[in-house]
Amino acid sequence: MEHSKFHQITREMSDPAFIEEIKKMPGGDKILDCIQCGVCAGSCHARFAMDYSPMQVLKMAHLGLKKEILSSSTIWICASCYTCASRCPRGLDIPAIMSGFKNMAMKSNVTAPIALKPKFHKTFTEIVGKYGRMYEPELQIKLTEKTDVGALMHNASLGLRMFRKGKISLQPSKLSPSTHFTDIVKNVLKEEAPKK
């Protein structure tokens, strides 16, 4: 009989410090309250695209399986819809925990199973940090590989559909320099740099 990977946890796989790291992140303080009831797994609208269910990820956290969690697709597929959190009988903020795992993954050297994801978070943050507001065309252009003709065509088709309806601005909307917005961003980066 074939055993699942949960039956083969080795000493090397389990990181005893992981649970303490989790407790420090927003929403992570309740991580040990999970009773493995499965409501999150049954409620998740994106479960079909995840390798582990949210319930499994929480159990893996208890077991200290840091590398397995940080390299799973689950943490990146979570769309923060909050269906699980609003139904969780123990009041766990599961999407916040998933965001915390994404943050850990981006700071670590674990390769994300969906290559575009870390780039999406970094680019989105940089655009907002620069203008103060999101400018979607720039995000879309920066995330499309210049060699991927299929993706370029696909985006161009959507772009045209949007442009015809006046849904795309030709210029990013920016804040006035007198607001000192960029000083706030600089202060934050001094306090908490996202990556070395």
Place this chain on the structure above:
Amino acid sequence: MKYAYFPGCSIHASAKEYAMAAQAINKYLDVELVEIPEWNCCGAIDAVYAYNPLLSISLSARNLALAENMKMDVVTLCSACYFTLNRASNMLRENGDMKGKVDRAINDAGLNYAGGVKVRHYMDIIANDVGFEKIRQQVKSPLRGLRVAPYYGCLIVRPTGIQRFDDPEHPTSMDKVIQAVGAEAVNYPDKTSCCGASLAITDEEVMMEMTKHPLLTAKNAKADCIVTPCPMCHFNLDAKQKDIETHFDIDIGIPVLYITQLVGLAFGLPPKELGLHRNIVKPDSIFEKLRVSGQATAKAA
């Protein structure tokens, strides 16, 4: 009734028509939205928050501090901004360490957030401050015979850290608006499912599978259109509908309106003023249905 208005990035770009229609109906509902000057990105649900949580909360805090100076409740049309601003407001109240760091970041720009600004969704204003009765009184062309599927989506009914204004499993606020304008609220299973949000950019196939569900179940329930209170849901259901049809080789062709556009139609406002020409799936089938049912009503009378 006056509120500090937080538009958010989508409202200034892809979702302009949502705000156009809101401003058009506000005149009839005694609602005044005063835009927060120099507002910035709400902080984003996860895009910024996962990359740099302190930056996300500081972005929210800057908006809250600007709103605090206006001494009014904040109102936003966007469910994601509603969630994000409330998350920050809650965290700044409960997490002293975070509050200290955020203060250090925003004080340099001459801002300070004392706490206590209330952030509300426009639908909360409609349901609780305006009231459904007031909407009913302003209806000039009741949308008789129109079957409307309310798509609530996620974050409007599932904010954290605040008292919810609607039920997270069986919300009714939009159903009541639909009934108030003389249309029929369709019951279908995916009212509060998730459209996949920004997965549209990073995992398009996953998003399309997720958005396909409300589109199909609303269509199977014989809805003439879907209404939504969220720019992100609207983008996935409306702008991406054609891609979903092609990808899964299915026919949907269901117009997706903002709830404010539906109300505006019933108030007898011209479709152009409600930005209906900006919707990607053309709403012509709705106009046709209303014309036919209007004639039938006239004949019966």
